[in-house]
Amino acid sequence: MDETQTRPELSQVEQVPAIPPSRKRQLDSDDDAEPRTKRARTTRPTSEPARLTRQNLARFNKMGKKGTSKAPPSTSDPSIGSSGKSSGTTRTLSTTASGFADQAYKNGILDPLDSKPSPNFEDVRERLARSRATASPPEPEYKRYINKVEGAPNEATLVYEVGGKLLKEYDDEGYSRAFNQAFTGYPDDVGFNKGLSAPQPDFVEGLRKREYRPFPVDERVSGAVLYKDDPHSLTLPHLAGEWKGPGKNMKEARMQAAYDGAALVYARNQALSYMGKSDPSGHAEITTFTTDGTNLNLFAHHAAPTEEGALEYHQYPIKSINLIDSYQGYKEGRKHLRNAQDYAREQSYALKDQLKEYCKQQRHSGLHSVAEEAPLLPVPGIEPLNAYEDEGDYEVVEHQPIYQPTPPTSSKLKHSKSHRLHSTPHSSKAPSSTHSSTHSSGGKRKASSSQSSHESSGHVSKNRSY
Structure with a gap:
């Protein structure tokens, strides 16, 4: 009984067909760089091709397992987040x-x-x-x-x-x-x-x-x-x-x-x-x-x-x-x-x-301070809004987007604005939300310290409100 009958794996190795001469020339050709690169990564670093033996096949299989990438993990695994990464x-x-x-x-x-x-x-x-x-x-x-x-x-x-x-x-x-x-x-x-x-x-x-x-x-x-x-x-x-x-x-x-x-x-x-x-x-x-x-x-x-x-x-x-x-x-x-x-x-x-x-x-x-617009932050080159606080009266005109300081009242100013003021010279037209209280008092609005404090709190409130 020969050795191939007692050791079938040798018989399987010997039955592997030899590489045809034409294919061998193609692998060794300098014109085909890709096959030569792959062969260099999986065989011995010599110009002589590895012999097709049982030991070389085992070595080749071992190297192939190391180089095989693992399949991506299943997203059903509880250890994996929603991003799909382990x-x-x-x-x-x-x-x-x-x-x-x-x-x-x-x-x-x-x-x-x-x-x-x-x-x-x-x-x-x-x-x-x-x-x-x-x-x-x-x-x-x-x-x-x-x-x-x-x-x-x-x-x-x-x-x-x-x-x-x-x-x-x-x-x-x-x-x-x-x-x-x-x-x-x-x-x-x-x-x-x-x-x-x-x-x-x-x-x-x-x-x-x-x-x-x-x-x-x-x-x-x-x-x-x-x-x-x-x-x-x-x-x-x-x-x-x-x-x-x-x-x-x-x-x-x-x-x-x-x-x-x-x-x-x-x-x-x-x-x-x-x-x-x-x-x-x-x-x-x-x-x-x-x-x-x-x-x-x-x-x-x-x-x-x-x-x-x-x-x-x-x-x-x-x-x-x-x-x-x-x-x-x-x-x-x-x-x-x-x-x-x-x-x-x-x-x-x-x-x-x-x-x-x-x-x-x-x-x-x-909602209760719609008519009281928050004062703007100071702008370089422009006087602050309270610059005229102690210099006289000012009025807030309805629909006016920004507070504008008004110089002290003069006869010329009264004459220029007489077409839109009340019959009382010192009463100003307040915004709709505060008109009733202003009209009933009959007084003029002054920039008092309490009002300035209220405007400051309104500014903070608006910045934090959405």
Whole structure:
């Protein structure tokens, strides 16, 4: 019995037809550069063609597998965002790049080691530890949880299994959540995110953009609307979370959560600033969490200025809980996380109501001051509008677009304007909205200090009104 019968693979190699002479000349021809280039990438770097042996075929197949590109991931994979890109790719660029931690630190994003507790930190900790009105989960559920976590092969499975057991679901149609979605609507380079890609938390929960109508929150508040060109985008959320798969680096998750928290703090501060308000100095109203299914870590976030005036974003730990060591630990973790959800939801609704009420007041104020045009800002080379404040009377002519100061009344002025004044020489014609009060008093309008103050407030009101 020959060797080809005992080793069939040799027979298959020997049965490969030889390359015809004409084809061989074509491959070796200098006129055909493309085949020569491909051959140079897949064969030995010599002028002699590789022999068609079993070893060379195996080597060729191995090289072909290395060079084969993988098929694009399916968009049904929960680890892939709406952009169609794998979350692992984008997260690598934004968080595990060698310079991320250093750049974040330069931008003022502090880790727990450098962060300081907020003045209301004890209130935050107590709030998350409060007993809930609902019953605790039964012990069999805890045992099922352990089984799910220990059997999870990857991060996507943990997000589904852990999220379903620990997180609370709300029935509000306008209050929603998103998983692994980059903040495509977030502004670039607003300080803390300089040189960094957009935040992309594994979990974020908040109100939808439509709940803020008629207030144009996307136009008025920087960083409020998370997703670009999405009328249902989450807006001004107060809670975000990061998951890690089995055996993954939880320190990386904490760093991602610090970035997420800074983004939410910035947006909240912008919303309050728009209304002329602010949280008490250093108060924490934003919460983030990290978990790998086994451990749950909660953080409070706030911003505070340094002595030099720069803004720093603090991430201070609230509590760390082991979810699988004991039934009590599982209940504690579940309670803390759900309390954090409830408080974030309360803060989201409260901020939304404040913005809408402020919008309503601005519109109402604008309707009552239609006739009182806001004074223009000073223009170089032109005297300010209050230059004649103490030099005599002036009148406001109906339909006149801008206040024009009028010099002191003279007989010549009265004569030139007699065709459009009342019979009383000192009464001026007021705009329609203030005519009745002016006519009844019979007096002339003067540029008093109280009126100047009112006009100044009207100017601010118009600038903030839409």
